[in-house]
Amino acid sequence: MAKNLVVVESPAKAKTIEKYMGKDYQVLASMGHVRDLPKSSFAVEVNGGVKLSYEPIGRASAKKAVAAIRAAAKKADTVWLAPDPDREGEAIAWHVAELVRLKPENTRRVAFNEITRKAVTTAFASPRALDMNLVDAQQARRAVDRIVGYKLSPLLWRTVGPNLSAGRVQSAALHLVVERERAIRAFKPVEYWDLTATLATPQDATLQAVHPVGEKEKYSLGDGAAAAGVADTARPGPWTVVRVKKSERTRKPPAPFKTSTLQQAASSNLGWPTWRTMKVAQSLYEAGHITYMRTDSTNLSADARVEIGALVGDKFGAGYHQPREFTAKTKGAQEAHEAIRPAVIAKTPADMPRALSDEQHILYEMIWQRTIACQMADAIYDATTVDLESNGVPFRATGQVVKFDGYMRVYLERSDDDPDEVVRTLPEVSEGDLLDLRALDSAQHFTQPPPRFTEATLVREMERVGIGRPSTYAATVKVLNDREYVRSESRRLFPTARGEVVCELLEAHFAEVVDVDFTARMEEDLDNIAEGAKKMGPVVREFFDSFEARLEEQKDKMTRPERPTDQQCPECSRPVVKKFGKHGLWFLSCTGWPDDCKWSQQLDE
The missing domain is CATH 3.40.50.140 (Rossmann fold)
Structure with missing residues (x-):
């Protein structure tokens, strides 16, 4: 035994x-x-x-x-x-x-x-x-979440519909999604134009130069007529090179993965939702292939850095190795874990056992590449800027060439909201050169609203404002989906009608529940309990007393949402209002409904 x-x-x-x-x-x-x-x-x-x-x-x-x-x-x-x-x-x-x-x-x-x-x-x-401080921090989280969920959810059932929930972190996260949608709706696009000149050098090589030049002037051509006028001025030439500037630029590798950046990279590169990333990462951890996957640290142990250095030198040469320490941690970070990295650095993706699923293999490869890259040299570019002029109208051409790939030999980083990068090389030109105009094209553009969140960029925003922690990010996003507060379309999150109504009610009656600053302060209190700086009892009691008082004050004021319209009832001529139904959709209703008039009309979702 x-x-x-x-x-x-x-x-x-x-x-x-x-x-x-x-x-x-x-x-x-x-x-x-x-x-x-x-x-x-x-x-x-x-x-x-x-x-x-x-x-x-x-x-x-x-x-x-x-x-x-x-x-x-x-x-x-x-x-x-x-x-x-x-x-x-x-x-x-x-x-x-x-x-x-x-x-x-x-x-x-x-x-x-x-x-x-x-x-x-x-x-x-x-x-x-x-460690009872850690236990009490977890218990305090459960307690405050139970207080909000158990006390507030029944009010939502009564005023909005069944099977709904409010939560300390989920409601603040929902507020982020709704606020972004409001910003998109309120956004007024601004028209602007630019000109692109295709020019040929004396050696018959071509380059493309753009007007206006610089961020400050980007929106100076407000309509097609303004663009046409500048084009008419510039078109006759001569097109003269007035300045050629060459410089060396470097790009540093990203830090090794923590929970939020792993979720973001899997979203951008693999199209995975956060829950799927964490499920696959957990299976890799439990099989002994990676370090713990719920962490807000980008630190690597000294042993790991030495192992990575040896591997980089062996595989790519000493010139590719550059030791680095990443110690910056998220505000309110929990326990001092390492970053997410391979448990055995020397085990390359090709060395992984065949028993791994395709999902496990692709995620391990991404983690391995990012870990190796973080201890590699900067990428070095030769960047060239060519400024031209034609009849006083400035144009600019830019290009760059990778001189030394450095860490990019192993890993390239992009995020969900990054524009596609267009890298151009430029032909050799000198100051005073006269170029031939081959084409001069104008293009209309409009300023764009802020992008809707993906699951991963929502997690990034939650981390930035201090709500949630590595262990709760994926679960919070999953609840928003499961409760049908948000829907996903092409990986972008849209608030549903139900989600917006719940958010509006909470804003009006329980503002602290959707206030990210309030939620972030509670996260700090939980961190302080974990560190022994505060006790669970006083933190939970203060929250309970404050919330209970607010609940008593607001419980009878919270009613089913209703909005006025300029319509009249076709049956009795009373005013018509827009009401939110228990099935999560808006409908039109006579103000006499249901006692004095039965007219109502369902609206399209």
Whole structure:
């Protein structure tokens, strides 16, 4: 019988760890959380202190896992709790200990950032006690989220429709999407024109030069007539090169991945939603192929940097290696993890086992490339700017040539909102050269509204304003989709009618729930609890008291949305209003409906 019991969350993680442990160790999976707040009651007690009432998870797999852990724990000399190294993992470890009633003197907590033999062995050599600050931070998050969801959602059911929810982070995230849509609707496009001259050198090479020159002048041609007038002035020539400027430019590699940037890169390069990225990343982590995937750190360990340097030198030459440290972290970052990187740097994508799925392989390749690139030299460009003039009208041609590819030999970065990059090379010209005009074309443009969010750029914005954390980004976006508050079209997020109505009601009656600054301050309070700087009780109680008072004040004022129109009822001539139906669509209704008049008309979605 094994003297040691090791408890992790998943069978995949258990299988990987089992390979590194001797016969005296038995590894069992808890199948995720073993306890949770009940769905049937509030379960948050705020009397003096703060107490959360949990119940065992009712799934058959969870019950079976707990029974196996309980039986094995009775026979083991030591129980090692090894869930993930963050607040959620710490909470799972605590719940297992509480539910199974583990003896503190026989219980050890071990945490590792990667599931490799070295990392696991090191962790087991230096166990610790459960960190109740981390547990309390997770409990406080559950408490404040339960307060908002349990107290506010019934008001939405009454005024908007069934199966809706409000949430501390999800409602603030929804507000970001709705605000962006409002900005797009309010946007007034401005017309502008430009001219493109196709010019030939004495050697018959061609280049294209553009007017207006520079950002300040970009919108100076406001209509076709203005463009035609400038074109008529410039067309006769002579077209003279007045300045040639050559310079060397560098481009630095991006930092290694953290949770949000991994989600953004998978969205841009693979078209994946955030939940899919995290699911595949989790499978790679649990199989021991990458480090922990929920992190807001871009730091790499000294050992990892040395290994990357050796690999870069071996594969590409010493000139491609440039050691770098990336230590900047997101405001309010949680535990000090590493960036997301391969667990074994030397294991290239080609070396990965065939047992990997296509999804796992492509994501591992992207993580490997980005990790290697971050310790490589800058890319170097030769950039050329040619300024020309014709009858006082300035034109400019720009081009660049890659002189040294550096990190770009391994990795090229782009994001969802980046325009397609057009790189041109220019023929050799000198100051004073006269060029021949081959064509002079004008083009009409309009200024563009801000782009709608993709899932990944929404996560980037959530991170920027400080709402949510690596462990909650994907789940928050998924809730917005599942509740039909947003819809995705060509990967862009549009608020639905239901989403906009919910946002409007919350803005009018519970402004703090959609206020990103308020939500960010709560995230900071949770971080302070995790660090031991604040206690769970006072933070939750202050939130509860404030929210309860607001709820009491607003609960009878929150009514089903209604908007006036300039129409009259065709049956009784009363005014007609626009109402929001319980099925998530607007309809027209007589103000006498439903008692005095039955007329109504469904509107198209």
